[in-house]
Amino acid sequence: MLTTVEKVILLQDIDLFEFILTEGLSQIALIADELEMTQGQIVFREGELPDAMYIVIDGKIVVTREKKEIMTIDEKNEFGTWGLFDDAPRGITATALSDCRLLRINKEEFIELLSDSPHLTESVLKRIVKRMKKLVDRFMT
Numbered sequence: 001m002l003t004t005v006e007k008v009i010l011l012q013d014i015d016l017f018e019f020i021l022t023e024g025l026s027q028i029a030l031i032a033d034e035l036e037m038t039q040g041q042i043v044f045r046e047g048e049l050p051d052a053m054y055i056v057i058d059g060k061i062v063v064t065r066e067k068k069e070i071m072t073i074d075e076k077n078e079f080g081t082w083g084l085f086d087d088a089p090r091g092i093t094a095t096a097l098s099d100c101r102l103l104r105i106n107k108e109e110f111i112e113l114l115s116d117s118p119h120l121t122e123s124v125l126k127r128i129v130k131r132m133k134k135l136v137d138r139f140m141t
Contacts, residue, residue, distance in 0.1 A: 059100020
């Protein structure tokens with residue numbers, strides 16, 4: 001099991017948390033649960049309502065849509081991120097490609113954390129805006 005400090009170190013490399021200071025990352029680390037998955041185990045299915053985002057500690061996750069492989073997620077990368085903000089059913093299925101360990105950040109706990117911390121909220125919004133601008137730029141050029 002990861003310590004809180006080890007979780008913070010892992011969270012520092014996660015795109016969504018780019019602008020969050022160490023103190024904020026500590027708060028997120030406290031609500032991040034470690035999960036063990038076996039090869040072939042489904043993390044979540046297409047069509048399910050989102051309730052968390054995930055970060056791969058070790059191992060690999062395959063992401064599919066309509067049974068077609070979209071990508072593989074490896075260590076120190078996140079998936080299901082929009083599940084923290086969107087109530088629409090998931091558009092992908094995530095399955096353990098190998099035995100792996102994940103960090104799971106529960107949506108309700110994350111939203112509660114944001115509601116108690118304007119600084120965290122501002123930092124997350126900055127990152128989302130940066131990501132959206134990058135997408136817009138990609139389609140404009």
